[in-house]
Amino acid sequence: MAATSNKPRVATVSLAGCFGCHMSLLDIDERLLDLAELIEFDRSPINDYKSFDGRRCAVGLIEGGCANEENVRVLRDFRTHCDVLVSVGACAINGGIPALRNMVSVEECIDEAYRSGLTVVNPDGILPDDPELPRLLDRVRPCHEVVKIDYHLPGCPPSADTIWNALTALLSGAPPELPYPLIKYD
Amino acid sequence: MTAALASAIGEICDGVGRDPTRLLDVARAVQERFRCVSTAATDHIAKELGVPRGDVDGLVSFYAFLSREPKGRVVIRLSDDIIDRLHGFDRVRDAFGRALGIEPGQTTPDGAITLETTSCIGMCDQAPAALVNEVVVTDLSTDRAREIVGDLRDHMEPARLVRTFGDGNNAHDLVRAMVNNNIRAEGPFVLSELQRGEAVSKAIGVSPAEVIRAVKTARLRGRGGAGFPTGMKWEYARNAEPPDGSRRKFVICNADEGEPGTFKDRVILTERADRVLAGMTIAGYAIGAEEGILYLRDEYAYLQRYLEHLIDERRGDGLLGPRILGTDFGFDVRIQMGAGAYICGEETALINSCEGKRGDPRNRPPFPAQSGYLGCPTIVNNPETLCCVTKIIETGPATFCAHGSPASSGTKLLSVSGDCHAPGVYELPFGLTLRALLDRAGAADAAAVQVGGPSGTMVAPDHFDRRIEFDDLATGGAIMVFGPDRDILEIVRGFMDFFVHESCGYCTPCRVGNVILRDRIARIIDDRGEPSDLDELETLSQTIRATSRCGLGQTSPNPVLSTLESFRSAYEQRVEADPDGFRRSFDLASSVCLTVSPDARPSSGGREPSP
Numbered sequence: 001m002a003a004t005s006n007k008p009r010v011a012t013v014s015l016a017g018c019f020g021c022h023m024s025l026l027d028i029d030e031r032l033l034d035l036a037e038l039i040e041f042d043r044s045p046i047n048d049y050k051s052f053d054g055r056r057c058a059v060g061l062i063e064g065g066c067a068n069e070e071n072v073r074v075l076r077d078f079r080t081h082c083d084v085l086v087s088v089g090a091c092a093i094n095g096g097i098p099a100l101r102n103m104v105s106v107e108e109c110i111d112e113a114y115r116s117g118l119t120v121v122n123p124d125g126i127l128p129d130d131p132e133l134p135r136l137l138d139r140v141r142p143c144h145e146v147v148k149i150d151y152h153l154p155g156c157p158p159s160a161d162t163i164w165n166a167l168t169a170l171l172s173g174a175p176p177e178l179p180y181p182l183i184k185y186d
Numbered sequence: 187m188t189a190a191l192a193s194a195i196g197e198i199c200d201g202v203g204r205d206p207t208r209l210l211d212v213a214r215a216v217q218e219r220f221r222c223v224s225t226a227a228t229d230h231i232a233k234e235l236g237v238p239r240g241d242v243d244g245l246v247s248f249y250a251f252l253s254r255e256p257k258g259r260v261v262i263r264l265s266d267d268i269i270d271r272l273h274g275f276d277r278v279r280d281a282f283g284r285a286l287g288i289e290p291g292q293t294t295p296d297g298a299i300t301l302e303t304t305s306c307i308g309m310c311d312q313a314p315a316a317l318v319n320e321v322v323v324t325d326l327s328t329d330r331a332r333e334i335v336g337d338l339r340d341h342m343e344p345a346r347l348v349r350t351f352g353d354g355n356n357a358h359d360l361v362r363a364m365v366n367n368n369i370r371a372e373g374p375f376v377l378s379e380l381q382r383g384e385a386v387s388k389a390i391g392v393s394p395a396e397v398i399r400a401v402k403t404a405r406l407r408g409r410g411g412a413g414f415p416t417g418m419k420w421e422y423a424r425n426a427e428p429p430d431g432s433r434r435k436f437v438i439c440n441a442d443e444g445e446p447g448t449f450k451d452r453v454i455l456t457e458r459a460d461r462v463l464a465g466m467t468i469a470g471y472a473i474g475a476e477e478g479i480l481y482l483r484d485e486y487a488y489l490q491r492y493l494e495h496l497i498d499e500r501r502g503d504g505l506l507g508p509r510i511l512g513t514d515f516g517f518d519v520r521i522q523m524g525a526g527a528y529i530c531g532e533e534t535a536l537i538n539s540c541e542g543k544r545g546d547p548r549n550r551p552p553f554p555a556q557s558g559y560l561g562c563p564t565i566v567n568n569p570e571t572l573c574c575v576t577k578i579i580e581t582g583p584a585t586f587c588a589h590g591s592p593a594s595s596g597t598k599l600l601s602v603s604g605d606c607h608a609p610g611v612y613e614l615p616f617g618l619t620l621r622a623l624l625d626r627a628g629a630a631d632a633a634a635v636q637v638g639g640p641s642g643t644m645v646a647p648d649h650f651d652r653r654i655e656f657d658d659l660a661t662g663g664a665i666m667v668f669g670p671d672r673d674i675l676e677i678v679r680g681f682m683d684f685f686v687h688e689s690c691g692y693c694t695p696c697r698v699g700n701v702i703l704r705d706r707i708a709r710i711i712d713d714r715g716e717p718s719d720l721d722e723l724e725t726l727s728q729t730i731r732a733t734s735r736c737g738l739g740q741t742s743p744n745p746v747l748s749t750l751e752s753f754r755s756a757y758e759q760r761v762e763a764d765p766d767g768f769r770r771s772f773d774l775a776s777s778v779c780l781t782v783s784p785d786a787r788p789s790s791g792g793r794e795p796s797p
Contacts, residue, residue, distance in 0.1 A: 106779040148767040
């Protein structure tokens with residue numbers, strides 16, 4: 001990637017998500033080259049940078065909601081470093097599939113996953129307890145319940161065209177063109 | 187037990203002629219006898235009445251006074267609304283809880299006494315109040331709560347809790363209630379003395395069309411709150427054709443006075459029920475109906491025997507029955523008891539309830555005047571409206587119009603409660619200013635007044651010159667006064683609690699949206715709100731209003747919208763933006779689940795790996 005420092009910087013992250021939204025971002029295909037002309041990626045799974053280096057980012061794209069304390073910390077870090085934050089996709093906006101666990105207690109959830117589930121083989125009943133593992137939140141939260149989110153891009157995932165249109169509009173300051181076929185889901 | 191249950195249910199169903207539209211009556215009777223409508227009872231009822239099991243189950247789960255699990259032999263229902271809360275509801279609730287050794291929602295281990303809270307029981311002028319089975323106890327205190335529990339433990343007879351009777355017919359042998367009327371202003375119409383039979387005989391002396399014309403000339407509008415022109419409603423029903431093969435039309439009196447802070451129908455039914463029954467008869471004559479239903483809310487069950495007695499008396503006097511005053515016109519009334527559901531005050535929900543269904547509102551059109559009870563043309567009127575009709579017939583429309591303001595003729599009964607010296611019922615001409623009313627009620631220092639119950643408008647002092655009339659502050663009659671020490675947001679939270687509880691759940695924006703509104707208000711009260719919350723409250727309120735099917739959802743955001751407008755500073759003082767853009771309402775430390783990993787995992791766990 002060309003090291004031009006005056007291009008707007010864009011950071012992306014997948015919190016409690018499935019990386020589907022990131023796959024959708026990659027789905028812009030050859031427009032990735034246009035994107036590379038337009039922006040510089042800051043921390044993102046795309047370049048595998050793991051942290052901010054202190055420079056301001058114009059845009060942060062957030063996939064996934066917050067299921068654990070690490071998600072919260074990363075999201076807050078994004079809020080601190082990015083001018084504009086966009087919740088991308090159902091999990092960031094609503095909690096999505098991970099938030100299904102909000103219907104039961106965390107205890108029951110862990111028990112089902114690691115002890116009493118039909119397909120679980122765990123004779124000693126050991127629960128994952130590595131200190132590196134972040135602690136779970138009592139319930140999964142959409143991003144806007146944790147920090148201020150400026151825009152929401154719905155979809156599961158939002159299509160490549162949706163992401164492209166929204167992102168380029170955001171960078172150029174023009175209102176996004178999101179015709180109905182791009183944002184209907186039935 | 188099962189055999190006893192089966193035969194009892196058989197008898198109860200026989201009692202209503204095995205008519206599936208009387209399902210609510212059957213369920214109430216079973217509840218009363220067995221203290222619950224159990225799964226087994228549900229099966230029996232479904233079989234006896236030939237209705238799907240789901241209908242019975244749905245009904246039982248809908249009404250607050252029906253339950254699947256057994257209740258105690260005595261059920262104490264504490265009225266929980268904002269006025270009760272102002273007058274020490276919390277302390278009284280705790281006193282009952284301590285004396286009984288249980289929390290609200292529980293039954294004592296011996297199965298004797300259940301403690302519950304319920305929405306406004308129509309006693310705001312003598313709050314805090316409670317129902318003990320159907321006996322009303324008023325002006326409660328912590329001492330009185332302990333006393334009541336002691337007495338009940340002693341004799342288990344709620345009727346014996348009443349030591350002194352209230353004024354007027356509250357002391358009647360068939361009522362025997364400690365409730366007071368608290369009539370503070372007796373106007374010339376609704377609460378005026380009457381001569382039994384005068385209005386009905388005058389009405390049937392002229393043609394039905396002339397009766398409707400008189401009601402129209404008097405410009406009478408519905409007193410329940412919506413203000414629909416009564417004469418027009420009657421004319422629609424008169425001209426409507428009953429479904430094929432039927433000649434039936436119906437008059438329903440909506441005495442499901444559930445709007446918190448309203449209690450004027452209680453007083454009308456206690457003191458002027460004769461007017462209500464006369465009004466129903468006249469309405470029947472006008473639209474060509476022979477059957478009337480008085481829908482009485484369960485909270486007023488203590489008036490049921492008295493009202494039935496009045497109906498009997500009127501039959502004896504030839505004012506109800508097959509040949510009224512010797513003419514060919516016949517009309518009779520039955521009482522339909524509700525079972526604790528605010529939404530049943532909405533006319534289409536009320537009609538469903540009369541048909542023995544869940545009180546879910548219906549889609550309109552068709553309007554009840556075209557297709558209402560059992561699909562027949564039906565008018566639903568407020569008791570006060572019917573009282574006005576009798577007076578219009580007695581004295582003529584001109585006398586009626588001489589009172590009130592041009593667009594709002596006649597008088598209005600106002601239920602005044604809260605921070606004032608003289609809570610009670612005032613019959614005053616339409617068009618009076620709020621200030622004039624507050625002066626009369628001894629509430630000169632009022633800081634806020636809620637007009638029209640939770641779904642109405644919160645009025646600030648600089649608007650006390652607004653008038654109580656249909657064109658300005660339209661109201662079903664609830665006036666709640668709040669003094670300078672009251673927290674506006676707490677009041678709003680109280681109102682939202684109410685709507686959350688009473689939403690029937692059919693429309694998602696109402697079922698879910700009201701919960702979000704309430705929680706957002708709570709967040710602001712907890713000093714965790716942000717300025718953006720105010721915009722979100724407003725947007726969400728508009729959504730709920732625009733996308734709910736019935737009046738409940740369409741008006742439930744009013745407490746929020748009206749206070750955002752007239753008491754905005756109460757909100758603005760308590761919201762603050764976070765400089766980092768973090769949500770003030772989210773606290774990481776208290777949101778982390780510790781029970782799953784009780785080990786002392788370092789709080790830095792889940793750090794970002796180094797780049």
